[in-house]
Amino acid sequence: MVVTELAPTQRFYGGLLGWQFVVGGPETGGYVTATLDGCAVAGLAVADVPSPAGWCVYLATDDVSASTARAVEAGATVLMGPTTELDLGRRAVLIDPTGATVGLWESGRQTGWEVTDVPGAFVWAEQMSHDPAAARRFYTALFGYEQQDMSAPDFTYTSLGIGGSPAAGVGGYGPGAGDVPAAWTWYVAVEDADAIAPLVAHLGGEVVSGPEDTPYGRVLLVRGPAGEVLALVEQPDDATA
The missing domain is CATH 3.10.180.10 (2,3-Dihydroxybiphenyl 1,2-Dioxygenase, domain 1)
Structure with missing residues:
Protein backbone atom coordinates (compact mmCIF):
# COMPACT_ATOMS: atom_id res chain seq x y z
CA MET A 1 0.00 0.00 0.00
CA GLY A 108 13.36 -12.50 -6.74
CA ARG A 109 14.57 -12.33 -3.17
CA GLN A 110 11.08 -11.23 -2.07
CA THR A 111 8.66 -14.10 -2.50
CA GLY A 112 5.61 -12.54 -0.84
CA TRP A 113 3.77 -13.51 2.32
CA GLU A 114 5.95 -15.53 4.68
CA VAL A 115 3.05 -16.63 6.86
CA THR A 116 -0.67 -17.05 6.11
CA ASP A 117 -3.83 -18.40 7.73
CA VAL A 118 -3.02 -17.28 11.27
CA PRO A 119 -4.40 -14.24 13.17
CA GLY A 120 -2.77 -11.11 11.74
CA ALA A 121 -1.95 -12.67 8.37
CA PHE A 122 -3.53 -13.11 4.94
CA VAL A 123 -6.22 -15.73 4.43
CA TRP A 124 -8.09 -14.82 1.23
CA ALA A 125 -8.42 -12.32 -1.62
CA GLU A 126 -11.34 -11.62 -3.90
CA GLN A 127 -12.25 -9.34 -6.77
CA MET A 128 -15.74 -7.85 -6.78
CA SER A 129 -17.30 -5.97 -9.69
CA HIS A 130 -20.53 -5.32 -11.56
CA ASP A 131 -19.41 -7.73 -14.32
CA PRO A 132 -18.15 -10.93 -12.69
CA ALA A 133 -18.36 -12.82 -15.99
CA ALA A 134 -15.83 -10.43 -17.54
CA ALA A 135 -13.59 -10.78 -14.49
CA ARG A 136 -13.73 -14.58 -14.67
CA ARG A 137 -12.82 -14.54 -18.36
CA PHE A 138 -9.92 -12.18 -17.78
CA TYR A 139 -8.27 -13.95 -14.85
CA THR A 140 -8.81 -17.39 -16.35
CA ALA A 141 -7.21 -16.22 -19.61
CA LEU A 142 -4.33 -14.73 -17.63
CA PHE A 143 -3.50 -17.68 -15.36
CA GLY A 144 -5.62 -20.64 -16.47
CA TYR A 145 -7.49 -20.82 -13.17
CA GLU A 146 -9.92 -23.64 -12.50
CA GLN A 147 -13.42 -22.33 -11.73
CA GLN A 148 -15.84 -23.52 -9.06
CA ASP A 149 -19.23 -21.84 -9.08
CA MET A 150 -20.30 -21.00 -5.53
CA SER A 151 -23.20 -18.71 -6.43
CA ALA A 152 -26.51 -18.46 -4.61
CA PRO A 153 -29.83 -17.15 -5.97
CA ASP A 154 -28.98 -13.59 -4.91
CA PHE A 155 -25.19 -13.75 -5.14
CA THR A 156 -22.71 -14.50 -7.94
CA TYR A 157 -19.38 -15.92 -6.81
CA THR A 158 -16.68 -18.14 -8.31
CA SER A 159 -13.68 -19.66 -6.59
CA LEU A 160 -10.56 -19.62 -8.77
CA GLY A 161 -8.15 -22.47 -8.16
CA ILE A 162 -4.76 -23.85 -9.13
CA GLY A 163 -4.12 -27.59 -9.04
CA GLY A 164 -7.30 -28.19 -7.07
CA SER A 165 -6.47 -25.62 -4.37
CA PRO A 166 -8.47 -22.37 -4.00
CA ALA A 167 -6.43 -19.29 -4.92
CA ALA A 168 -8.86 -16.35 -4.99
CA GLY A 169 -12.48 -15.42 -5.56
CA VAL A 170 -14.40 -13.41 -8.14
CA GLY A 171 -17.85 -12.11 -7.29
CA GLY A 172 -20.56 -9.71 -8.38
CA TYR A 173 -22.01 -6.78 -6.46
CA GLY A 174 -25.66 -7.02 -5.55
CA PRO A 175 -28.34 -4.73 -7.01
CA GLY A 176 -28.07 -2.35 -4.05
CA ALA A 177 -24.37 -1.66 -4.52
CA GLY A 178 -24.93 1.38 -6.71
CA ASP A 179 -21.79 2.77 -8.32
CA VAL A 180 -19.28 1.03 -6.03
CA PRO A 181 -16.15 0.56 -8.17
CA ALA A 182 -14.63 -2.81 -8.93
CA ALA A 183 -11.87 -3.72 -6.49
CA TRP A 184 -9.74 -6.46 -5.02
CA THR A 185 -10.10 -6.94 -1.26
CA TRP A 186 -7.82 -8.99 0.92
CA TYR A 187 -8.87 -10.74 4.13
CA VAL A 188 -6.74 -10.86 7.27
CA ALA A 189 -7.47 -13.39 10.02
CA VAL A 190 -8.34 -12.22 13.54
CA GLU A 191 -9.06 -14.23 16.68
CA ASP A 192 -12.26 -12.38 17.65
CA ALA A 193 -14.03 -10.06 15.20
CA ASP A 194 -16.37 -8.65 17.84
CA ALA A 195 -13.57 -7.86 20.26
CA ILE A 196 -11.46 -6.14 17.64
CA ALA A 197 -14.27 -4.00 16.18
CA PRO A 198 -14.19 -1.30 18.94
CA LEU A 199 -10.44 -0.89 18.45
CA VAL A 200 -10.85 0.22 14.85
CA ALA A 201 -12.15 3.73 15.62
CA HIS A 202 -9.86 4.07 18.65
CA LEU A 203 -6.86 3.53 16.37
CA GLY A 204 -8.01 6.00 13.72
CA GLY A 205 -10.03 3.79 11.41
CA GLU A 206 -13.70 3.17 10.68
CA VAL A 207 -15.94 0.12 10.65
CA VAL A 208 -17.59 -0.06 7.22
CA SER A 209 -19.77 -3.08 7.96
CA GLY A 210 -20.09 -6.00 10.35
CA PRO A 211 -19.12 -7.98 12.18
CA GLU A 212 -21.48 -10.40 10.47
CA ASP A 213 -21.63 -14.15 10.10
CA THR A 214 -20.88 -15.72 6.72
CA PRO A 215 -20.39 -19.36 5.70
CA TYR A 216 -16.64 -18.76 5.93
CA GLY A 217 -16.42 -16.93 9.24
CA ARG A 218 -17.41 -13.73 11.01
CA VAL A 219 -16.39 -10.81 8.79
CA LEU A 220 -15.66 -7.18 9.60
CA LEU A 221 -14.99 -4.68 6.81
CA VAL A 222 -12.85 -1.74 7.94
CA ARG A 223 -11.34 1.44 6.54
CA GLY A 224 -7.87 2.43 7.72
CA PRO A 225 -6.64 5.94 8.54
CA ALA A 226 -5.46 6.55 4.97
CA GLY A 227 -8.84 5.54 3.53
CA GLU A 228 -7.85 2.02 2.51
CA VAL A 229 -10.31 -0.85 2.93
CA LEU A 230 -9.62 -4.40 4.05
CA ALA A 231 -11.61 -7.26 5.53
CA LEU A 232 -10.97 -8.96 8.85
CA VAL A 233 -12.29 -12.48 9.34
CA GLU A 234 -12.66 -14.67 12.39
CA GLN A 235 -12.45 -18.08 10.80
CA PRO A 236 -14.58 -21.00 11.97
CA ASP A 237 -12.80 -23.68 13.97
CA ASP A 238 -12.94 -26.12 11.05
CA ALA A 239 -11.53 -23.65 8.48
CA THR A 240 -8.84 -24.97 6.18
CA ALA A 241 -6.29 -23.05 4.13
Whole structure:
Protein backbone atom coordinates (compact mmCIF):
# COMPACT_ATOMS: atom_id res chain seq x y z
CA MET A 1 0.00 0.00 0.00
CA VAL A 2 1.16 3.53 -0.79
CA VAL A 3 0.47 6.19 1.87
CA THR A 4 1.49 9.80 2.41
CA GLU A 5 2.09 9.36 6.15
CA LEU A 6 3.50 6.20 7.66
CA ALA A 7 2.94 6.92 11.36
CA PRO A 8 -0.90 6.71 11.44
CA THR A 9 -0.87 3.56 9.31
CA GLN A 10 1.77 1.88 11.47
CA ARG A 11 -0.13 2.78 14.64
CA PHE A 12 -3.37 1.42 13.20
CA TYR A 13 -2.08 -1.94 12.00
CA GLY A 14 0.34 -2.35 14.87
CA GLY A 15 -2.45 -1.88 17.40
CA LEU A 16 -5.08 -3.81 15.47
CA LEU A 17 -3.14 -6.79 14.14
CA GLY A 18 0.11 -6.79 16.10
CA TRP A 19 2.25 -5.94 13.09
CA GLN A 20 5.77 -4.64 13.46
CA PHE A 21 7.60 -2.65 10.80
CA VAL A 22 11.03 -2.91 9.21
CA VAL A 23 12.21 0.13 7.23
CA GLY A 24 14.41 -0.62 4.21
CA GLY A 25 17.58 1.24 3.33
CA PRO A 26 17.84 4.37 1.15
CA GLU A 27 18.08 2.22 -1.97
CA THR A 28 14.50 1.00 -1.33
CA GLY A 29 13.09 4.51 -1.07
CA GLY A 30 12.11 3.84 2.52
CA TYR A 31 9.94 0.83 1.71
CA VAL A 32 8.49 -0.65 4.89
CA THR A 33 7.88 -4.36 5.41
CA ALA A 34 5.11 -5.19 7.87
CA THR A 35 5.92 -8.32 9.85
CA LEU A 36 4.14 -10.70 12.21
CA ASP A 37 6.46 -12.59 14.55
CA GLY A 38 9.31 -11.76 12.20
CA CYS A 39 7.55 -12.95 9.03
CA ALA A 40 6.58 -10.58 6.20
CA VAL A 41 2.82 -10.04 5.85
CA ALA A 42 2.48 -6.76 3.90
CA GLY A 43 4.38 -3.80 2.47
CA LEU A 44 4.06 -0.02 2.75
CA ALA A 45 5.56 2.74 0.65
CA VAL A 46 5.45 6.53 1.02
CA ALA A 47 4.06 8.53 -1.89
CA ASP A 48 6.01 11.53 -3.14
CA VAL A 49 2.76 13.42 -3.73
CA PRO A 50 -0.70 13.02 -2.17
CA SER A 51 -2.57 10.13 -3.78
CA PRO A 52 -5.48 7.84 -2.88
CA ALA A 53 -4.39 5.02 -0.58
CA GLY A 54 -5.42 1.44 -1.10
CA TRP A 55 -4.12 -2.07 -0.74
CA CYS A 56 -2.92 -3.62 -3.99
CA VAL A 57 -3.24 -7.39 -4.28
CA TYR A 58 -0.35 -8.93 -6.25
CA LEU A 59 -0.72 -12.21 -8.15
CA ALA A 60 2.42 -14.29 -8.58
CA THR A 61 3.87 -15.01 -12.02
CA ASP A 62 7.02 -16.67 -13.33
CA ASP A 63 7.37 -14.03 -16.06
CA VAL A 64 5.87 -10.61 -15.39
CA SER A 65 6.62 -9.32 -18.90
CA ALA A 66 4.81 -12.21 -20.56
CA SER A 67 1.90 -12.01 -18.11
CA THR A 68 1.56 -8.26 -18.67
CA ALA A 69 1.45 -8.75 -22.43
CA ARG A 70 -1.16 -11.48 -22.03
CA ALA A 71 -3.20 -9.25 -19.71
CA VAL A 72 -3.22 -6.43 -22.26
CA GLU A 73 -4.39 -8.86 -24.94
CA ALA A 74 -7.21 -9.87 -22.59
CA GLY A 75 -8.32 -6.26 -22.08
CA ALA A 76 -6.24 -4.85 -19.23
CA THR A 77 -4.62 -1.42 -19.08
CA VAL A 78 -1.07 -1.05 -17.76
CA LEU A 79 -0.68 1.49 -14.94
CA MET A 80 2.99 0.76 -14.24
CA GLY A 81 5.79 -1.49 -15.37
CA PRO A 82 6.97 -4.06 -15.73
CA THR A 83 9.77 -2.71 -13.55
CA THR A 84 12.65 -4.29 -11.65
CA GLU A 85 12.71 -3.65 -7.89
CA LEU A 86 16.38 -4.12 -6.95
CA ASP A 87 16.94 -7.85 -6.33
CA LEU A 88 13.50 -8.21 -4.75
CA GLY A 89 11.61 -9.01 -7.94
CA ARG A 90 9.80 -7.50 -10.91
CA ARG A 91 6.30 -6.10 -10.90
CA ALA A 92 3.56 -4.53 -12.95
CA VAL A 93 0.30 -2.86 -11.92
CA LEU A 94 -2.77 -3.15 -14.13
CA ILE A 95 -6.40 -2.16 -14.37
CA ASP A 96 -8.43 -5.22 -15.30
CA PRO A 97 -11.35 -5.03 -17.77
CA THR A 98 -13.86 -4.38 -14.96
CA GLY A 99 -11.85 -1.45 -13.55
CA ALA A 100 -10.13 -3.12 -10.58
CA THR A 101 -6.45 -2.48 -9.88
CA VAL A 102 -4.27 -5.58 -9.55
CA GLY A 103 -0.54 -6.22 -9.37
CA LEU A 104 1.66 -8.90 -10.90
CA TRP A 105 4.79 -10.03 -9.06
CA GLU A 106 7.72 -12.08 -10.37
CA SER A 107 9.67 -12.92 -7.27
CA GLY A 108 13.36 -12.50 -6.74
CA ARG A 109 14.57 -12.33 -3.17
CA GLN A 110 11.08 -11.23 -2.07
CA THR A 111 8.66 -14.10 -2.50
CA GLY A 112 5.61 -12.54 -0.84
CA TRP A 113 3.77 -13.51 2.32
CA GLU A 114 5.95 -15.53 4.68
CA VAL A 115 3.05 -16.63 6.86
CA THR A 116 -0.67 -17.05 6.11
CA ASP A 117 -3.83 -18.40 7.73
CA VAL A 118 -3.02 -17.28 11.27
CA PRO A 119 -4.40 -14.24 13.17
CA GLY A 120 -2.77 -11.11 11.74
CA ALA A 121 -1.95 -12.67 8.37
CA PHE A 122 -3.53 -13.11 4.94
CA VAL A 123 -6.22 -15.73 4.43
CA TRP A 124 -8.09 -14.82 1.23
CA ALA A 125 -8.42 -12.32 -1.62
CA GLU A 126 -11.34 -11.62 -3.90
CA GLN A 127 -12.25 -9.34 -6.77
CA MET A 128 -15.74 -7.85 -6.78
CA SER A 129 -17.30 -5.97 -9.69
CA HIS A 130 -20.53 -5.32 -11.56
CA ASP A 131 -19.41 -7.73 -14.32
CA PRO A 132 -18.15 -10.93 -12.69
CA ALA A 133 -18.36 -12.82 -15.99
CA ALA A 134 -15.83 -10.43 -17.54
CA ALA A 135 -13.59 -10.78 -14.49
CA ARG A 136 -13.73 -14.58 -14.67
CA ARG A 137 -12.82 -14.54 -18.36
CA PHE A 138 -9.92 -12.18 -17.78
CA TYR A 139 -8.27 -13.95 -14.85
CA THR A 140 -8.81 -17.39 -16.35
CA ALA A 141 -7.21 -16.22 -19.61
CA LEU A 142 -4.33 -14.73 -17.63
CA PHE A 143 -3.50 -17.68 -15.36
CA GLY A 144 -5.62 -20.64 -16.47
CA TYR A 145 -7.49 -20.82 -13.17
CA GLU A 146 -9.92 -23.64 -12.50
CA GLN A 147 -13.42 -22.33 -11.73
CA GLN A 148 -15.84 -23.52 -9.06
CA ASP A 149 -19.23 -21.84 -9.08
CA MET A 150 -20.30 -21.00 -5.53
CA SER A 151 -23.20 -18.71 -6.43
CA ALA A 152 -26.51 -18.46 -4.61
CA PRO A 153 -29.83 -17.15 -5.97
CA ASP A 154 -28.98 -13.59 -4.91
CA PHE A 155 -25.19 -13.75 -5.14
CA THR A 156 -22.71 -14.50 -7.94
CA TYR A 157 -19.38 -15.92 -6.81
CA THR A 158 -16.68 -18.14 -8.31
CA SER A 159 -13.68 -19.66 -6.59
CA LEU A 160 -10.56 -19.62 -8.77
CA GLY A 161 -8.15 -22.47 -8.16
CA ILE A 162 -4.76 -23.85 -9.13
CA GLY A 163 -4.12 -27.59 -9.04
CA GLY A 164 -7.30 -28.19 -7.07
CA SER A 165 -6.47 -25.62 -4.37
CA PRO A 166 -8.47 -22.37 -4.00
CA ALA A 167 -6.43 -19.29 -4.92
CA ALA A 168 -8.86 -16.35 -4.99
CA GLY A 169 -12.48 -15.42 -5.56
CA VAL A 170 -14.40 -13.41 -8.14
CA GLY A 171 -17.85 -12.11 -7.29
CA GLY A 172 -20.56 -9.71 -8.38
CA TYR A 173 -22.01 -6.78 -6.46
CA GLY A 174 -25.66 -7.02 -5.55
CA PRO A 175 -28.34 -4.73 -7.01
CA GLY A 176 -28.07 -2.35 -4.05
CA ALA A 177 -24.37 -1.66 -4.52
CA GLY A 178 -24.93 1.38 -6.71
CA ASP A 179 -21.79 2.77 -8.32
CA VAL A 180 -19.28 1.03 -6.03
CA PRO A 181 -16.15 0.56 -8.17
CA ALA A 182 -14.63 -2.81 -8.93
CA ALA A 183 -11.87 -3.72 -6.49
CA TRP A 184 -9.74 -6.46 -5.02
CA THR A 185 -10.10 -6.94 -1.26
CA TRP A 186 -7.82 -8.99 0.92
CA TYR A 187 -8.87 -10.74 4.13
CA VAL A 188 -6.74 -10.86 7.27
CA ALA A 189 -7.47 -13.39 10.02
CA VAL A 190 -8.34 -12.22 13.54
CA GLU A 191 -9.06 -14.23 16.68
CA ASP A 192 -12.26 -12.38 17.65
CA ALA A 193 -14.03 -10.06 15.20
CA ASP A 194 -16.37 -8.65 17.84
CA ALA A 195 -13.57 -7.86 20.26
CA ILE A 196 -11.46 -6.14 17.64
CA ALA A 197 -14.27 -4.00 16.18
CA PRO A 198 -14.19 -1.30 18.94
CA LEU A 199 -10.44 -0.89 18.45
CA VAL A 200 -10.85 0.22 14.85
CA ALA A 201 -12.15 3.73 15.62
CA HIS A 202 -9.86 4.07 18.65
CA LEU A 203 -6.86 3.53 16.37
CA GLY A 204 -8.01 6.00 13.72
CA GLY A 205 -10.03 3.79 11.41
CA GLU A 206 -13.70 3.17 10.68
CA VAL A 207 -15.94 0.12 10.65
CA VAL A 208 -17.59 -0.06 7.22
CA SER A 209 -19.77 -3.08 7.96
CA GLY A 210 -20.09 -6.00 10.35
CA PRO A 211 -19.12 -7.98 12.18
CA GLU A 212 -21.48 -10.40 10.47
CA ASP A 213 -21.63 -14.15 10.10
CA THR A 214 -20.88 -15.72 6.72
CA PRO A 215 -20.39 -19.36 5.70
CA TYR A 216 -16.64 -18.76 5.93
CA GLY A 217 -16.42 -16.93 9.24
CA ARG A 218 -17.41 -13.73 11.01
CA VAL A 219 -16.39 -10.81 8.79
CA LEU A 220 -15.66 -7.18 9.60
CA LEU A 221 -14.99 -4.68 6.81
CA VAL A 222 -12.85 -1.74 7.94
CA ARG A 223 -11.34 1.44 6.54
CA GLY A 224 -7.87 2.43 7.72
CA PRO A 225 -6.64 5.94 8.54
CA ALA A 226 -5.46 6.55 4.97
CA GLY A 227 -8.84 5.54 3.53
CA GLU A 228 -7.85 2.02 2.51
CA VAL A 229 -10.31 -0.85 2.93
CA LEU A 230 -9.62 -4.40 4.05
CA ALA A 231 -11.61 -7.26 5.53
CA LEU A 232 -10.97 -8.96 8.85
CA VAL A 233 -12.29 -12.48 9.34
CA GLU A 234 -12.66 -14.67 12.39
CA GLN A 235 -12.45 -18.08 10.80
CA PRO A 236 -14.58 -21.00 11.97
CA ASP A 237 -12.80 -23.68 13.97
CA ASP A 238 -12.94 -26.12 11.05
CA ALA A 239 -11.53 -23.65 8.48
CA THR A 240 -8.84 -24.97 6.18
CA ALA A 241 -6.29 -23.05 4.13
